[in-house]
Amino acid sequence: MSIRVDEVMDGIETSVRDELRRRLVARGGPAEFRDAELFARVHEVLARAADRRDLDALLLPELLADEEAWKPAVDLRLSSHRPIVGPLIVFVKRRLVLPLVRWLFEFTEENFRRQDYVNRVVMACLEELAIDNARLRRELEGRRGP
């Protein structure tokens, strides 16, 4: 007897997805989720976005005006605008202040990183939905004819 992993995983994933659907419906989720087939399609689109490896290659961020305006800054750049004492201030910030507050910096940094990840997954979801929408529109227009 041999076992195909993909077949077992199909069973597990279907079972987990059905359980999730039942739980969401029981907790007051959208009535549409009562339809198992529809839920499976919704699940597929969102899971595809969540699984995307290329979260740095998304269209929506390219359309936003300026990355600095929306992207949580997870890296800390120490600088000073003062012309003469600037290097001294940067030195003090880097060598004296930063070590003292590093624990706080690292705590917030981790949370910024999570927020950045969620932002990108949400953007990926929107992109998946936009792709589906565009494809369906094209199909519909093709059926309508010229």
Add this chain to the structure above:
Amino acid sequence: MKLACVIHRFGADIAGGSEGHCRAVAQHLAETHDVTVLTSCAHDHVTWDNHFPPGESMDGRLRIRRFPAVRRRDLARFRDISRRVFSGRSSNGEQEEWFRENGPLTPALVDEIRARGHGYDRILFWSYRYFPTYFGLPLVADRAILVPTAEEDPLIRAAALEAFFQLPAGYLFLTPEEADLVAERAPVRAPASVIGCGIDPAEGVRLPSSAGGADKTLAAVGIADPFVLYLGRVDPNKGCESLLRYFTRYVAGRTRHPAPGTEHPALSTQHSAPSTQHSAPSTQHSAPSTQHALQLVLAGPVNMPIPDHPSIRTLGFVDEATREALLSRARVLLMPSPYESLSMVVLEAWNRGVPVLVNARCAVLRGQVRRADGGLHYRTGAEFAAGLDYLLDHPDEARTLGAQGRAYVEHEYRWPTVMAKIEDVLARVAPAE
């Protein structure tokens, strides 16, 4: 051929994936070639402190030439530059600085490659992310064979790598997924092969009728069947935080949903539950009955807090006998790492007929499991619980998956197979004369 192997640190007692891979391959190459290992004096991969004396020594047939690091790694500076590079907004200069800070900063090793590198027929470089490879390989690119050990981490997207990955005259990859990852950054036109890693046949292979069972070595450290195993560095970067969260939730779920009619339902598994159908598992945990509670055993150096939980046993670094007993007796090997270029411990589990449950978000692990049909994979806590339920509650199927994993290792990862692939790439690389 006269060969050199370049690696960031080297030694029999150094626990590291790429270091172990380099040493094993170099030893096998030395059976038919003249092999020199060019490496640092470091033992510690965090500080790169000079531990071994510089100069020449022998390790069996291998000639080892060690070069000192000129300074320790400055961890604060390394963290800062890592933040900039991993944020995706760094310049090429900052990326180059990252490779310098990552170390081990061994300019004498790079000078040696510059001065005498062309005296070798081929030079094999391990791990693109370290100073000796990143700065040494371009000096002898016409004869350089790169073993990238690339993972799906933020570094792989650094712009500087597009040019770097076009330099080697040959490639040895550990998995097809790793080859794809590198090809996404730069088209690989050089001779290349997916070699994995050689592994010798294990003694004590699990037979279809011998799941679990008592073991004196394990009894001495208080481990009894049934247990599931995590073997390796216990570290957040290896996915251990989510593993512990998923496992404690899983255990709580088994406690809340005991199987009907079982005397000790919580956290336990049955020893025999004949079932030949690949039935979809219930997400309500089911079926257990045995004397002992299921435990998660963590074996390896610990770099993070471990919750005080009756179902979690932390052994720290274990000796070879305990490691062997753990691998042979585990019900399931768990591999939660999100970043791997090849999981040796998964191969070792399969070598002993043990099925695995791996993180599907790591393309390499998912690919390994699907190619071998040697276990299951999960993306979420719910899939982790359902997968573990399946493997624990269907012992016949679990043993079949383990046996399929072993057959895969037999076919793909025995040394003669691996060395034939390496020799083929060595022969196809043609340096400029």
